[in-house]
Amino acid sequence: xxxxxxxxxxxxxxxxxxxxxxxxxxxxxxxxxxxxxxxxxxxxxxxxxxxxxxxxxxxxxxxxxxxxxxxxxxxxxxxxxxxxxxxxxxxxxxxxxxxxxxxxxxxxxxxxxxxxxxxxxxxxxxxxxxxxxxxxxxxxxxxxxxxxxxxxxxxxxxxxxxxxxxxxxxxxxxxxxxxxxxxxxxxxxxxxxxxxxxxxxx
Amino acid sequence: xxxxxxxxxxxxxxxxxxxxxxxxxxxxxxxxxxxxxxxxxxxxxxxxxxxxxxxxxxxxxxxxxxxxxxxxxxxxxxxxxxxxxxxxxxxxxxxxxxxxxxxxxxxxxxxxxxxxxxxxxxxxxxxxxxxxxxxxxxxxxxxxxxxxxxxxxxxxxxxxxxxxxxxxxxxxxxxxxxxxxxxxxxxxxxxxxxxxxxxxxx
DNA sequence: CGCGACGTTGATTTGCCTCAACGATTGTGG
DNA sequence: CCACAATCGTTGAGGCAAATCAACGTCGCG
Numbered sequence: 001x002x003x004x005x006x007x008x009x010x011x012x013x014x015x016x017x018x019x020x021x022x023x024x025x026x027x028x029x030x031x032x033x034x035x036x037x038x039x040x041x042x043x044x045x046x047x048x049x050x051x052x053x054x055x056x057x058x059x060x061x062x063x064x065x066x067x068x069x070x071x072x073x074x075x076x077x078x079x080x081x082x083x084x085x086x087x088x089x090x091x092x093x094x095x096x097x098x099x100x101x102x103x104x105x106x107x108x109x110x111x112x113x114x115x116x117x118x119x120x121x122x123x124x125x126x127x128x129x130x131x132x133x134x135x136x137x138x139x140x141x142x143x144x145x146x147x148x149x150x151x152x153x154x155x156x157x158x159x160x161x162x163x164x165x166x167x168x169x170x171x172x173x174x175x176x177x178x179x180x181x182x183x184x185x186x187x188x189x190x191x192x193x194x195x196x197x198x199x200x201x202x
Numbered sequence: 203x204x205x206x207x208x209x210x211x212x213x214x215x216x217x218x219x220x221x222x223x224x225x226x227x228x229x230x231x232x233x234x235x236x237x238x239x240x241x242x243x244x245x246x247x248x249x250x251x252x253x254x255x256x257x258x259x260x261x262x263x264x265x266x267x268x269x270x271x272x273x274x275x276x277x278x279x280x281x282x283x284x285x286x287x288x289x290x291x292x293x294x295x296x297x298x299x300x301x302x303x304x305x306x307x308x309x310x311x312x313x314x315x316x317x318x319x320x321x322x323x324x325x326x327x328x329x330x331x332x333x334x335x336x337x338x339x340x341x342x343x344x345x346x347x348x349x350x351x352x353x354x355x356x357x358x359x360x361x362x363x364x365x366x367x368x369x370x371x372x373x374x375x376x377x378x379x380x381x382x383x384x385x386x387x388x389x390x391x392x393x394x395x396x397x398x399x400x401x402x403x404x
Numbered sequence: 405c406g407c408g409a410c411g412t413t414g415a416t417t418t419g420c421c422t423c424a425a426c427g428a429t430t431g432t433g434g
Numbered sequence: 435c436c437a438c439a440a441t442c443g444t445t446g447a448g449g450c451a452a453a454t455c456a457a458c459g460t461c462g463c464g
Binding site: 069071075077079091092095101102131135138139141142143145146148149150152153154155182185 | 271273277279281293294297303304333337340341343344345347348350351352354355356357384387
Binding site for chain 3: 378379380390391393394395398
C-alpha cells in the first residue's frame with residue numbers, strides 16, 4: 001500500500017522525526033515516504049548478521065533493536081540501542097557495501113521502515129531536503145559517539161551509568177540490565193553492585 | 203593572496219585530500235579553495251579553548267594538533283589527533299554555535315587552512331560537490347569513532363595499543379608517549395609497562 | 405647551567421573481572 | 435496446567451589489570 005493512500009500511523013512517527021530537523025511540505029513527505037519499505041521483525045530475530053552487507057537503514061516505528069559486536073572470546077558488546085524514533089544500521093557496511101562486523105537484532109517485536117541504499121540515493125536526488133536531513137542525522141550521531149568516547153575516557157563505570165540514566169531515561173526501565181551493562185562496557189555483576197551502591201546511598 | 207594566483211604548496215595538500223574523495227575540476231577546486239583562510243599556529247598555542255564557540259574547521263597542511271577534554275579532576279583526555287591531511291574541529295560547537303567542552307592545541311608548529319561556518323555554507327551552495335565531500339568526511343569520522351567505541355569495549359589496553367600501532371603507524375614515532383597513553387585512556391606508566399612487555403616478548 | 409618535560413621502574417591500592425552459587429521470573433512443551 | 439528449563443539479577447570470594455604515588459635518570463632548551 002502506498003503511503004500516499006493513507007496517513008498510516010507507521011508513517012506518523014517518521015513524519016514527526018523528519019520535520020523535527022528540516023521543513024518539508026506534506027506532499028514532499030509523502031513522496032519521500034514512498035521510498036521506505038515497512039517491515040515487522042520478531043523479538044530475537046536478526047536484521048543484520050556479521051559477514052552480510054547491511055542493505056537498509058532502519059527507522060524504528062515501534063519496538064527496540066540493538067547493534068552489537070562479538071569479540072574473539074565470544075562476548076557481546078552493545079554499540080547502540082534504537083527504540084521508536086531512532087535510526088539504526090551499520091553505516092560503514094551500508095555505504096561501502098562491505099561485509100558488516102556486527103549484528104542487529106530485535107530486543108522486542110518491532111515495526112520498522114527500511115530504506116535501501118538505492119532508494120536513499122534516489123530519494124536524495126529527487127527531494128534534496130532529504131540530503132540535508134541525512135547529513136544532519138549522521139552529524140548528530142557523530143557527535144554522540146564522540147561524547148561517548150570522551151565519557152569512557154574520563155569516568156568510572158559508576159559515573160558512566162549515572163550519565164546513562166540521565167541521557168536515556170526512557171531506556172532504563174525498558175532494557176534488561178545486562179544489555180545496559182554491555183553498552184557500558186562492564187559485566188552484569190559489576191552493574192548490579194553499582195546499582196546496589198547507589199541505592200544504599202539514597 | 204588568492205589561491206588562484208599561485209598553486210601554492212599549502213593548497214596542494216588540500217587538493218590531494220579532496221580529490222581522493224570526489225572528482226572536481228581544477229577551476230572548481232580553486233574557486234573552493236578561496237573560501238579557506240591560511241593560518242600558522244605555534245606549538246602549544248590554542249586553536250580553540252573550552253567555553254569558546256568553534257568558529258572554524260581546520261585542515262592541517264603541516265604539523266600536528268590534538269583535540270582534548272579536561273575532566274573534573276583536571277586530567278586531560280585526548281579525543282583526536284590531526285597531522286597533515288587531517289581535519290580537526292569541535293563539530294558540535296561548530297554547527298550548533300554552542301560553547302565547546304574541549305580544547306584544540308598544536309603539538310608542533312603547524313600550517314592550517316581554516317573554513318568558517320559561513321564560508322562552508324557558501325562553499326556548499328556555490329559548489330555542490332563540496333556538500334558531498336563534507337558529508338563523506340563526517341561519515342568516515344562517524345565510522346571511525348564507532349570502531350573506537352567497539353574497540354574500547356572489547357579489548358585490553360595492550361591490544362588497543364597494538365591496534366593503534368597498526369592503524370596509525372605514522373603517528374607512533376611522532377607523538378610523545380604520554381599523548382598516546384591519553385588517547386588510549388591509560389596512564390603513561392601503564393603504557394610504558396605495556397611497551398616494555400611487548401619488547402621483551404620479541 | 406639549571407629547570408622542566410618526558411619516560412621508566414617499584415610498591416601499593418583499587419575497580420572491575422571471573423567463577424560459582426543461588427533465588428525469582430518467564431516461558432514452554434508434555 | 436503443571437513441571438522443568440532458560441533467563442535474569444544478585445551476592446560472595448578471589449584474582450588481575452591498571453591506577454596511584456613516589457623516586458629517579460635523561461634529554462632538550464631557555
